[in-house]
Amino acid sequence: MNPEFKRNLWLNFSLHRLIGMPAILGLIFLAVAMNGQANHVGSSAAMLFVGIVWLWGTKNAAAAIGDEQRDHTWDQQRMSALSPWAMTWGKLLGATLFNWYGGAICILVLLISDLAKDPINTLLKALSLIAMSLLLHGAALVMNLQLGQSDFAQNRRGSFNLLLAIPALFFMPSVFELSETPITWWDISFMPLQFQLLAGSFFAVCSIFAAWRLMQNALQVRTQPWAWPIFACLLTAFLAGFNHENLPMLGLIISSSMTYATLFSEPNSITIWQRIQQRIQAKNWHGALINLPLWPTTLILSFAFSLLATGAAPSELSSITTAPLSIALMLLRDSAVCVFLAFGPKRGVANSLLYLALINGLLPFLAHSSDLPSVAYLIMPINHPSSIASILISAIHALMAIALAFWRWQALQSAQR
């Protein structure tokens, strides 16, 4: 048996818990049935599943990494002979095993209660619940493995797990309210539950794959950064299924968002870049790539999408800006600002968030509020009426930020010599 799974089995199961879970669930279902709401036993089971497996299980999946780091057992695991895949599934299913035990009882009750009435929808609902659980648990592992590398303090990482409530809340209504309105995706019509099952399964596979990739890095099996930009493309293709009028612009928005996500969640200190420089100088391209942070990959992708979007036909999305290239250039500027701050002595992430909010939000807002549109366009050129001016000003912003980062890089390099 997978040692990590077995260890979780030891920790999660006792005779008391083994008996307690079905006893409590049984009493709840009995109470619902005796209250004259026998028809609601199935929906109660689905609701309990959401509570036990989606919410509690996601918390446990997140703790599967966080607790190891907090309790100083993570190094022992990183030095173990377990393969990254064995460690991933050992944690994914092991840490949530007790939740799955309760969830299995809920699914059984749901099937017994509703299968005869509406077999297809009941089966789809049960499978959707399971797929969404795997998606949430996988995403919890991903988030905690990723944040484990960042300079976020251990006690602050927990609050990021609340972000996982977003997909949970997005999918939750369709589990309880069966809509008959079909969903059209890439001109194919799906029933809502059917679509939820397919989408949930696809993203569950993506999240488990991402957890495995991050586990590989944690266990010293270093990977090259190709999966992150591919996921950006897949996510673009998925969302474009609902509206593919301007796919490149959608791709630009997604890859830009993913660049920001990794900019704030990856270490970006000067030591990382010195390591890359050393490997490039030694012509060790593989070594340079495995040390490269993920954000440059989606930054490059953003430029590719911006060039495609520049030539694309106008659409609702393209009304955001007159020049998609200026979005990519401003993203480059923000990346360079983050790198500049990460090279500094203080906490880079907190400073980056503060300064980016200032230059992207507060200063342009103040300029607009003061009836100084020309100043506002100088600070935030994305909405400039002239495409050429927008691109030029954005390019100047980007060059200035790159020069700042380069200046600090050189200053630190010479200080260390």
Add this chain to the structure above:
Amino acid sequence: MIQISDLTFDYTGHRALNQLNLQVERGSVTALVGANGAGKTTLMRCIAGLETPLAGSITVAGLDVQEQPRTVHRQMGYLSDFFGLYQELTVAQCLEYAAASQGLAKDAIADAISTTAARLSLSDRLGQKASSLSRGLRQRVAIGQAIIHAPQVLLLDEPASGLDPEARNELAILFRQLQASGMTLLVSSHILAELEAYSSHMLVLRDGKILEHRALHQGLASKALQLRLASPNDKLIEILSAHPAINLSKADTLHAEFDFNGNSAEQARLLAELIQAGLAITSFGEQNLQQAYLRSIEGGKS
């Protein structure tokens, strides 16, 4: 067993290891000493493959740590200074998990648990939860987890911190046993008297650089000796300086530290000669690790 070339490791704004070159002999026990921030823990974590250095290479048992970290881990045990245990598992479960996760065959795990438990005097504690153990016993369980797969190299970062003298003595006995079984140990500690009980080599780090790396008991080669007189004698320095086998490193009218080229018999003759020369010697012998370390540090400063 461990070969390090030009190892450099940077934290932001601080060079923790600066072009280290080092060779650790197979079967040796190397005491890794140095002030806080000297780079001891960083060096251990780099050898363990838990940190990626800026430059340089580390090989353990002929394997490159950066190229094949997972293969190296099978040859290596590591106890970090802030080790953790799974509080709710029993000692037997902790050891079983460590053995299984280190890839031991299923039918070898029971044997490995009983052998390791016996070695660490934990046989009667196997059913006890880790959370209920004393600090010393927890330390032993953590060491048990690090050695259960019989690694060739064992890295121990401050293994005796927080232990009582009796537990430290047991630890020293264990480390000597591990050395006798062919294991190579690299042990960092601030308690130099404890390291002296089992170390064969001393590696002094200062500001990320190697200040000294030498064998502690060198047989016929030079020995670091020290003597103390009952009362001050102005001739002490003169007498010692005149001796051809002595290289004086530190002396005043009451106390002297010096390197002596000679074996044990010659050392006994030297003592007789010094007494005959009229020196009222109250103590005479090899310098302990603490003195050797301080001497290295002073030498490094000058």
